[in-house]
Amino acid sequence: MTALVRIARRAFISPVLPPPRIRRLLQLYLGLHLYGAASALLIAARLGAMPWDVLHQGLAIRSGLSIGTCSILVGALLMLLWIPLRQRPGLGTVSNVVVIGLSVDATLWWLPEAEGIAARSAYLALGILGVAVATGCYIGTRLGPGPRDGLMTGLAARGLSVRAARTGIEVAVVLTGFLLGGTVGVGTLLFAVTIGPLVHVVLPRTDIPPETGPRGPAA
Numbered sequence: 001m002t003a004l005v006r007i008a009r010r011a012f013i014s015p016v017l018p019p020p021r022i023r024r025l026l027q028l029y030l031g032l033h034l035y036g037a038a039s040a041l042l043i044a045a046r047l048g049a050m051p052w053d054v055l056h057q058g059l060a061i062r063s064g065l066s067i068g069t070c071s072i073l074v075g076a077l078l079m080l081l082w083i084p085l086r087q088r089p090g091l092g093t094v095s096n097v098v099v100i101g102l103s104v105d106a107t108l109w110w111l112p113e114a115e116g117i118a119a120r121s122a123y124l125a126l127g128i129l130g131v132a133v134a135t136g137c138y139i140g141t142r143l144g145p146g147p148r149d150g151l152m153t154g155l156a157a158r159g160l161s162v163r164a165a166r167t168g169i170e171v172a173v174v175l176t177g178f179l180l181g182g183t184v185g186v187g188t189l190l191f192a193v194t195i196g197p198l199v200h201v202v203l204p205r206t207d208i209p210p211e212t213g214p215r216g217p218a219a
Contacts, residue, residue: 017091017143018142018210018211019210019211020208020211023208024141024142024143024208025141027137027138027140027141027206027208028091028092028095028137028138028141028143029095029099030137031133031134031135031136031137031138031140031141031206032095032096032099032100032103032134032138033099033103034103034130034133034134034137035100035103035130035131035134035135035138036068036099036100036101036102036103036104036106036107037103037104037107037130038126038127038128038129038130038131038133038134039053039100039103039104039107039127039131040103040104040107040108040111040127041107041111041123041124041126041127041130042123042124042127042128042131042187042191043057043067043104043108043183044108044111044113044114044123045114045120045121045123045124045127045187046114046120046183046185047120047121047124047183047185047186047187048183048184048185048186048187048188048189048190048191049182049183049184049187049188050131050187050188050191050192050195051170051173051174051177051188051191051192052071052074052148052170052173053067053071053104053177053182054173054174054177054178054182054183054184054188055070055074055173055174055176055177055180055182056068056070056071056074056104056177056182057177057180057181057182057183058176058177058178058179058180058181058182059073059074059177059180061180061181061182062180062181066105066108067104067105067108068100068101068102068103068104068105068106068108069101069105070101071100071101071104072097072098072101072102075096075097075098075100075101075146075147075148076097076147078147078148078150078151079093079094079097079147079150081151081154082147082150082151082154085150085151085154085155085157085158086154086157087150087151087153087154088144089144089147089150090143090144090145091143091144092138092141092143092144092145092146093143093144093145093146093147093150094144095143096138096144096146096147097147124187124190127187128187128190128191128194128195128198129198131191131195132194132195132198132199132201132202133202133206135195135199135202135203136199136202136203136205136206136207137206139199139203139206139207140203140206140207140208141208142207142208142210148169151169152165152166152169153165155169170192174188
């Protein structure tokens with residue numbers, strides 16, 4: 001093992017990842033890829049994207065960049081907003097910014113266009129379910145919240161309730177995205193109503209608590 005690999009392991013694996021490390025990494029990146037693919041299904045359904053993707057769509061229309069690229073740029077900007085809010089990113093936070101955007105673009109590239117309301121409804125249903133499973137997967141690794149979630153919790157730590165912070169952020173995001181040309185529709189509303197209960201069901205099945213031994217959590 002080279003000195004560079006040893007340094008990388010000490011810097012990025014040992015102190016950051018609680019055991020079981022391999023399972024956490026696999027679940028994190030599978031979950032983030034699934035999140036991006038499910039987001040692409042919602043976009044391709046053309047029945048209304050989820051709130052943040054309404055913004056990404058609008059920015060893509062105005063800028064000429066891809067939706068995934070806009071997602072990455074927005075995520076990076078949100079991480080800068082973490083600084084005054086004193087939020088600390090983790091490996092999952094940085095990976096969230098990059099992997100989801102790449103996965104959205106890759107999936108939209110090969111995904112067949114949905115023809116007819118039946119196919120579009122199927123894309124919508126699969127997209128919402130996929131986002132719920134993916135959210136449970138990456139949150140369950142305990143490797144850091146996504147940049148959008150961190151903004152919400154940072155504002156909540158400054159005195160806003162979580163409900164007010166989340167509602168205020170997502171309403172502002174949807175309105176901005178809609179004014180820029182993003183798609184708002186029944187899918188946006190259905191996502192908002194169902195995603196919480198679905199994640200509530202999924203998360204207990206994807207949560208990975210630290211391994212414990214006779215003396216407490218494993219090192």
